[in-house]
């Protein structure tokens with residue numbers, strides 16, 4: 434019997450050593466240690482052994498079972514690790530391949546144009562100022578010489594939060610906020626870029642868009658300063674051949690007021706589809722600061738004068754880059770956005 438156990442041990446060890454994979458090993462285990470396995474079957478014949486030998490053989494058999502179980506376990510680990518190694522082999526990283534570059538963002542065309550506008554005016558000695566997107570009726574309208582019920586309020590269909598609070602419809606309220614703080618110090622020379630909001634939505638209007646406001650106040654500011662500043666701006670922005678044209682207009686906070694056109698950048702003023710055959714493109718509103726506005730902001734309108742202007746950033750960007758639909762700026766289509774940028 435002991436001999437048989439020895440043989441079984443040898444045989445089993447051999448089989449375990451030869452197992453090629455986990456399934457095979459499992460099968461071998463069942464055949465040796467399972468309910469109908471070789472070791473179990475051998476133990477069943479323990480009854481035929483002389484009673485005094487039984488404890489010895491029983492002990493040996495248990496030892497063998499423990500030994501084999503250990504051997505199976507060891508082999509199991511071995512096979513498992515080998516499997517892993519194979520997997521690593523397959524998934525090994527090839528460090529000689531070129532790397533995949535990370536996706537880098539770039540500046541939005543409206544950011545680029547805003548920065549360009551800012552740079553031009555900073556070069557002329559203007560400082561950059563900011564105001565809140567949510568404004569009071571006072572700053573957005575009243576102080577800019579739009580009394581309640583003034584018909585010019587209708588030109589800017591507004592988003593109201595409360596009767597006295599609205600999303601600013603233009604950047605002009607920053608004029609008041611800056612002067613109020615600075616008065617009576619001179620000179621005032623600021624531009625104010627930012628978001629504005631109106632109830633409009635089509636190919637050339639968006640409920641949120643961007644403006645850059647400009648304001649210069651000093652003792653001897655004239656209409657010629659306004660015109661010279663804007664001509665320089667147009668040339669810096671659109672090319673040194675640019676012409677500008679001022680047309681009389683109306684804004685409550687400027688007097689006189691003018692709309693400013695640049696010569697059409699598509700046809701150089703000859704007349705085309707883009708400029709509706711006029712040769713001119715409107716780019717901004719402007720004028721001499723109304724005395725009421727200077728006064729309400731703390732300046733003596735008998736001693737100081739000023740000019741102001743306000744331009745739409747989307748409009749300038751559309752002209753500069755030849756973009757037909759303003760909504761392209763806000764749909765985040767990378768095929769569009771990737772065409773600009775640094």
Ligand code: DAH
Pocket residue numbers: 602603604605646647684686687717718719720721740741742743744
């Ligand atoms: N705030 C005006 C608008 O949004 C634009 C404007 C016109 C601004 C004349 C000015 C100005 O500063 O002087 O329609």
